[in-house]
Amino acid sequence: MRDLILGQVLSYTADPFAAGPDAARLTEGLVVEGGKIIAVGPADALHRSYPEATVTDYGTDLISAGFIDAHAHYPQTAMIASWGKRLIDWLNTYTFPEEMRFSNQTYAEDVANRYFDLTVSNGTTSVCSYCTIHSESVDAFFGAAAARNQRVWAGKTCMDRNAPDGLQDTAQSAYDDSARLLSKWHGQGRASYVITPRFSPTSTEDQLAALGSLWADNPDCLMQTHLSEQTDEIAWVRDLFPSARDYLDTYERHGLLGRGGLYGHAIHLEPREKSRLAEVDASLIHCPTSNTFIGSGLFDMGGLKAAGHRIGLATDTGGGSSFSMLRTMAAAYEVAQLRGRSLHPSELWWLATAGSAQALHADHLIGNIAHGMEADLVVINLASTPAIAQATTRASTIWEAIFPTIMMGDDRAIRDVWIAGKRRV
Ligand code: GUN
Ligand code: ZN
Numbered sequence: 001m002r003d004l005i006l007g008q009v010l011s012y013t014a015d016p017f018a019a020g021p022d023a024a025r026l027t028e029g030l031v032v033e034g035g036k037i038i039a040v041g042p043a044d045a046l047h048r049s050y051p052e053a054t055v056t057d058y059g060t061d062l063i064s065a066g067f068i069d070a071h072a073h074y075p076q077t078a079m080i081a082s083w084g085k086r087l088i089d090w091l092n093t094y095t096f097p098e099e100m101r102f103s104n105q106t107y108a109e110d111v112a113n114r115y116f117d118l119t120v121s122n123g124t125t126s127v128c129s130y131c132t133i134h135s136e137s138v139d140a141f142f143g144a145a146a147a148r149n150q151r152v153w154a155g156k157t158c159m160d161r162n163a164p165d166g167l168q169d170t171a172q173s174a175y176d177d178s179a180r181l182l183s184k185w186h187g188q189g190r191a192s193y194v195i196t197p198r199f200s201p202t203s204t205e206d207q208l209a210a211l212g213s214l215w216a217d218n219p220d221c222l223m224q225t226h227l228s229e230q231t232d233e234i235a236w237v238r239d240l241f242p243s244a245r246d247y248l249d250t251y252e253r254h255g256l257l258g259r260g261g262l263y264g265h266a267i268h269l270e271p272r273e274k275s276r277l278a279e280v281d282a283s284l285i286h287c288p289t290s291n292t293f294i295g296s297g298l299f300d301m302g303g304l305k306a307a308g309h310r311i312g313l314a315t316d317t318g319g320g321s322s323f324s325m326l327r328t329m330a331a332a333y334e335v336a337q338l339r340g341r342s343l344h345p346s347e348l349w350w351l352a353t354a355g356s357a358q359a360l361h362a363d364h365l366i367g368n369i370a371h372g373m374e375a376d377l378v379v380i381n382l383a384s385t386p387a388i389a390q391a392t393t394r395a396s397t398i399w400e401a402i403f404p405t406i407m408m409g410d411d412r413a414i415r416d417v418w419i420a421g422k423r424r425v
Contacts, residue, residue, distance in 0.1 A: 007058035066125025067325035068356035076318030108140035123378035128153035155196035199226035212255025229265035283359035287316035288331035302341030312359025384413035
């Protein structure tokens with residue numbers, strides 16, 4: 001069974017930060033079979049080559065690769081938009097009490113299902129999430145993703161200090177539980193396990209070393225953590241690790257720096273940290289709604305991209321204030337403006353799709369519309385509200401037609417979503 005899907009099909013031939021906005025292409029259709037894209041091109045040619053295909057015609061709607069959220073905390077779904085705190089207070093006041101509830105499998109499953117409903121309705125087809133310290137939270141996440149056949153990444157969050165009783169493991173149990181969950185879930189269908197020390201302040205050196213050795217034993221897994229998000233946090237790391245050269249060194253000296261490392265936030269970086277991150281080709285994950293919401297700072301997208309860093313885009317739910325990658329692109333635009341760089345809509349859209357896929361080392365599978373890629377698609381109504389519709393009436397280029405949706409769009413702009421070649425109704 002083949003599907004011929006028609007609309008304004010957006011794809012990329014290169015990274016627009018390097019190649020310019022012309023790295024994007026528009027065509028009229030694609031054909032999907034067995035969960036993959038088997039052809040892309042003009043409607044006439046596709047009709048001729050695949051006359052028996054079932055046709056779904058989205059008219060002037062935009063068809064893109066589904067959005068990829070490269071850093072989220074699904075267990076924070078229920079406490080998103082909690083008022084008035086900065087990072088450490090916010091963790092202690094809102095986050096940790098909520099994460100305690102995930103020892104209960106039923107609660108974890110309920111939130112995981114709600115999380116996927118919310119993200120898919122916002123056009124996000126893949127996510128890379130933290131779970132909690134509880135194995136139940138990992139099983140709930142991967143179970144809910146498998147039921148939807150979504151390509152996902154996640155891991156058990158490890159913490160053995162500076163967190164409440166009931167939300168701590170140990171160096172040994174973090175290693176053992178992570179290893180068991182890794183062998184249970186990694187490579188099962190579209191699931192990938194990610195080794196997940198939360199951040200240096202909540203792990204002892206023993207725990208960081210244990211997870212470093214787990215990563216060395218499983219080098220095809222990604223590793224995710226947080227890095228240099230807030231200045232108070234960095235000062236705390238300096239107190240906790242007096243002999244470390246800098247924040248990154250607290251990971252580096254325990255085998256937690258490498259290609260396949262995902263470093264969330266990465267705002268207040270020292271020159272040594274930047275050069276080591278670039279040298280090993282690590283991924284930096286930009287979480288702009290979180291960075292403004294928690295008051296963390298302004299990520300240097302222009303400078304870091306120019307220096308060749310691998311960068312993905314993410315909501316950081318629920319430090320981030322939205323489940324929407326459209327809203328996240330808007331925040332990335334605003335943060336970059338405050339640093340004197342106007343990100344082109346082509347660059348923003350690339351970050352939310354192919355850029356995040358590159359950051360997750362999955363750009364051969366997802367994040368673009370091209371022959372052989374997995375058929376995860378989002379269909380966007382470019383006139384989804386009266387405010388957006390009136391702003392696009394004079395658009396003379398595709399980017400002028402898309403930018404109002406980036407800046408003002410929400411889940412009302414999501415006309416449809418396809419996951420692994422199946423339309424999600
Ligand atoms: N640093 C350590 N844990 C977290 C978290 O849950 N959210 C954010 N934004 N930063 C963190
Ligand atoms: Zn985070």
